[in-house]
Amino acid sequence: MGYSIYHWIVIGLIVLVVAGPFIVRARLYTLESYRRDNPDCVKPGRVACRHCGGTSLWMKRKAFFVGTGWAHTCRTCGQELYYSG
Numbered sequence: 001m002g003y004s005i006y007h008w009i010v011i012g013l014i015v016l017v018v019a020g021p022f023i024v025r026a027r028l029y030t031l032e033s034y035r036r037d038n039p040d041c042v043k044p045g046r047v048a049c050r051h052c053g054g055t056s057l058w059m060k061r062k063a064f065f066v067g068t069g070w071a072h073t074c075r076t077c078g079q080e081l082y083y084s085g
């Protein structure tokens with residue numbers, strides 16, 4: 001009564017659109033991906049921000065659709081660089 005299957009399809013699509021990019025980034029954009037895209041930024045024992053060159057990162061707890069993970073974030077400019085579980 002009131003709720004047809006189409007409501008759930010629409011809700012499912014909204015969830016996919018909102019959460020999809022986070023799922024993809026959480027699964028794919030790891031330190032290895034960052035190193036592949038920015039080989040000059042990743043040296044043994046040191047990861048530099050590709051935006052501002054800062055080497056001070058902090059790990060921000062982040063909720064993903066599939067769970068929670070860490071966003072490795074530049075302290076200087078605040079950009080999220082890569083993710084780990």
Ligand SMILES: [Zn+2]
Nearest residue numbers: 049052074077
């Ligand atoms: Zn930065």
